[in-house]
Amino acid sequence: MSGAVEELRALLASRYGLLVVTARDETRLLSVAASAAQEVGSPFWVWRHSTGLSRDSGAGQLNTTDPRQALAFVGDLRGPSVAVFLDAQPLLDDPVAVRILKDQAGVPTHGRCVILTGVDLEPTLESVGLQWQMPSASRQEMQDLVLRTLQGVGNLQIELPGPEPLVDAVMGLTGAEAERAILQEVLADGRLTAEDTAAIRRLRAELLSRESPLDLSDPVVTLADVGGLNHLKDWLTVRHRGLESAAREYGLPAPRGVLLVGVPGCGKSMIAKGIAGSWGLPLAALDTGRLHGSLVGESERRIRAALDSVEVMAPAVLWIDEIEKAFGGGGAEHDGGVSQRVMGVLLGWLQERPDGVFVVATSNDVEALPPELLRRGRFDDVFFVDLPDSGQRAEIVQQVLRARGRDPMQFDVSEIVAASAGFSGAELDSAVTSALYVAYAAGGPLTTDAVVSEVGKTVPLSRLRAEDVANLRTWAHGRARPA
Numbered sequence: 001m002s003g004a005v006e007e008l009r010a011l012l013a014s015r016y017g018l019l020v021v022t023a024r025d026e027t028r029l030l031s032v033a034a035s036a037a038q039e040v041g042s043p044f045w046v047w048r049h050s051t052g053l054s055r056d057s058g059a060g061q062l063n064t065t066d067p068r069q070a071l072a073f074v075g076d077l078r079g080p081s082v083a084v085f086l087d088a089q090p091l092l093d094d095p096v097a098v099r100i101l102k103d104q105a106g107v108p109t110h111g112r113c114v115i116l117t118g119v120d121l122e123p124t125l126e127s128v129g130l131q132w133q134m135p136s137a138s139r140q141e142m143q144d145l146v147l148r149t150l151q152g153v154g155n156l157q158i159e160l161p162g163p164e165p166l167v168d169a170v171m172g173l174t175g176a177e178a179e180r181a182i183l184q185e186v187l188a189d190g191r192l193t194a195e196d197t198a199a200i201r202r203l204r205a206e207l208l209s210r211e212s213p214l215d216l217s218d219p220v221v222t223l224a225d226v227g228g229l230n231h232l233k234d235w236l237t238v239r240h241r242g243l244e245s246a247a248r249e250y251g252l253p254a255p256r257g258v259l260l261v262g263v264p265g266c267g268k269s270m271i272a273k274g275i276a277g278s279w280g281l282p283l284a285a286l287d288t289g290r291l292h293g294s295l296v297g298e299s300e301r302r303i304r305a306a307l308d309s310v311e312v313m314a315p316a317v318l319w320i321d322e323i324e325k326a327f328g329g330g331g332a333e334h335d336g337g338v339s340q341r342v343m344g345v346l347l348g349w350l351q352e353r354p355d356g357v358f359v360v361a362t363s364n365d366v367e368a369l370p371p372e373l374l375r376r377g378r379f380d381d382v383f384f385v386d387l388p389d390s391g392q393r394a395e396i397v398q399q400v401l402r403a404r405g406r407d408p409m410q411f412d413v414s415e416i417v418a419a420s421a422g423f424s425g426a427e428l429d430s431a432v433t434s435a436l437y438v439a440y441a442a443g444g445p446l447t448t449d450a451v452v453s454e455v456g457k458t459v460p461l462s463r464l465r466a467e468d469v470a471n472l473r474t475w476a477h478g479r480a481r482p483a
Helices: 003-013 026-039 067-076 095-105 139-151 164-170 175-189 194-211 230-243 245-250 268-279 298-313 323-327 338-352 390-403 413-419 425-442 448-457 466-476
Strands: 018-022 044-048 052-055 081-085 112-117 129-133 214-217 257-262 283-286 316-320 357-363 381-385
Touching: 003 026, 003 129, 018 298, 026 044, 026 081, 026 112, 026 175, 044 067, 052 067, 067 081, 067 095, 095 112, 129 298, 139 164, 139 175, 164 175, 164 194, 175 194, 194 214, 214 298, 230 245, 230 257, 230 268, 230 381, 257 268, 257 466, 268 283, 268 316, 268 357, 283 298, 298 316, 298 338, 323 357, 381 466, 390 413, 390 425, 413 448, 425 448
Parallel strands: 018 112, 018 129, 044 081, 081 112, 257 357, 257 381, 283 316, 316 357
Antiparallel strands: 044 052, 214 283
16 A cells, blocks of 8 residues: 555545645546545545546536535435545535535545545635645655556667666656656667656656746756865765665664855855765755745645655755745735745754755845744754855865866966955856956957956955845854854
């Protein structure tokens, strides 16, 4: 019995009369619901607005396309029954149907339940119903699907060491999406290669980003590409070992994550990408701009769906950039408490999340964060990312020049470093880029003088917002480890 079936079976046995289910995979939901209904000995019914009620994929019952009539039919059934109403908005748009549903669900009966999909639990039904997020398919379920799909393709040349890379690539997709993605790649040339799994991962990123506030990628950046921050890099090297299976046998818990607080432009976002790239894990960036919805409960549903997707992709890195903008305190009076409820969902997940998801959260304004986010257990540690010192600036300048196709040995890096006191890594990158534009327009090579000239024209954040930087440093003293 799969975890989803067992979870739903327990809800049915607990006499919930109404469940409102969130699920991307409708086909799998119907299979799970049918199996759970069988486990509790209940006949299984499905309602579609086009055909009405039908039992076990049979013909539709007459006069049940109308939600009222369908609910009345279910109510007249003797004994237990499980009825799934697909795309149930027409039911909720009818106040009489809602009243009928509330009356039926208000009488707890073993194995008797109405399940609604495609909607959220309305406030009027909260007293008799429960919102349930169906767990995504487990790794074993997806592996079985992958093997079935491959077995159905004749004369297939497989150039992978095993099914694991392909299973990793389809985790988080629905069964139909995974099957189509695999067939699209293997039927093109009759081969299954590492390039095919990379293409499937890109397709997964595209599909999931359409429906959730997650942006998936496989970063090419590594920690070696990040200048400075050596204390943090050393710490990450040690934590990475905690992902090994031998670490569990040794008694180590899996690494949970890190909160990076500090001055803007000093490499916090680059570190998140570098962790995923160095550890060989997919990076799931939570786009907080797409998190909030206009409907009641939509924001909470979106973050639950996003976190559920990340769980099934584990091991993975979840990156929450500028976390204070989406979850910071002080906004309840402006958004009706939505930010606080979303933060509550995140806090609960951070505390109870399964192994394999390493969370990297960044913040430029730590005072806007609720204190409970900083509690031990949410993250393994908190690091303060300060402005780079002279040695770190030299390392950053050299890396920026290499990234622009220039040999650092051809430049007086020490002169650039001396001129850029108080600059962040992003500001150094911008100065080199500006100097490149000037050199290109003049038709000449990039020189040290050109870079120093652009540095001199830049007012760094450390001077523009000196008070804010000072406040960050004051807060970090004794509260966060230096990166």
